[in-house]
Amino acid sequence: MRVLITTEQIQERIDELARQIAPEYRDRPLTIVGVLTGSVMFLADLVRRLDVPLRIGLIQASSYRGKNTTAGELYLGPGLLADVRGRHVLLLDDILDTGQTLSRIVQLLHDRGAASVKVAVLLRKQGRQMHAVTVDFVGFEIPDEFVVGYGLDYNDEHRQLPYIATLG
Numbered sequence: 312m313r314v315l316i317t318t319e320q321i322q323e324r325i326d327e328l329a330r331q332i333a334p335e336y337r338d339r340p341l342t343i344v345g346v347l348t349g350s351v352m353f354l355a356d357l358v359r360r361l362d363v364p365l366r367i368g369l370i371q372a373s374s375y376r377g378k379n380t381t382a383g384e385l386y387l388g389p390g391l392l393a394d395v396r397g398r399h400v401l402l403l404d405d406i407l408d409t410g411q412t413l414s415r416i417v418q419l420l421h422d423r424g425a426a427s428v429k430v431a432v433l434l435r436k437q438g439r440q441m442h443a444v445t446v447d448f449v450g451f452e453i454p455d456e457f458v459v460g461y462g463l464d465y466n467d468e469h470r471q472l473p474y475i476a477t478l479g
């Protein structure tokens with residue numbers, strides 16, 4: 312395993328993202344929606360730095376894929392999603408790859424009556440986007456390599472690592 316982004320780099324970048332995000336929601340009802348399971352670390356670290364009132368919602372998403380294959384069929388489980396009608400939603404995910412997951416969830420949030428939807432991802436893989444999705448906040452641009460740690464998994468393992476690493 313090779314460390315690509317250190318714990319310190321992640322934490323510093325999330326400080327910066329929080330400083331950009333908070334002013335946008337000072338006077339607007341905010342719901343942060345995290346995509347399970349990969350966004351849990353990013354969600355926990357970001358919300359503790361946002362000094363604005365907010366609610367937290369979760370949505371389950373999974374698309375079967377191996378280490379470096381294309382995205383498979385997407386399953387969305389909106390059962391945990393709170394009522395977002397009239398609320399300004401900031402959708403969080405660990406990584407933007409093809410964009411399939413986030414484009415579908417953005418559409419779902421609009422269908423559910425969200426007043427606005429913005430997207431924040433910790434990582435964006437370069438040269439992989441195939442589905443149109445506007446990303447408003449990006450932590451790091453990364454090369455097209457399979458990464459684990461800080462919520463990201465391989466076979467449901469390595470999520471607990473406090474840094475991002477590539478699997479050798």
Ligand code: XMP
Binds near residue numbers: 374412456
């Ligand atoms: P799409 O293609 O929908 O993919 O943008 C987003 C989801 O795919 C998973 N993904 C990864 N998971 N290492 C991982 O652990 C990776 O390098 C990687 N690339 C994509 C992830 O679940 C993400 O939410």
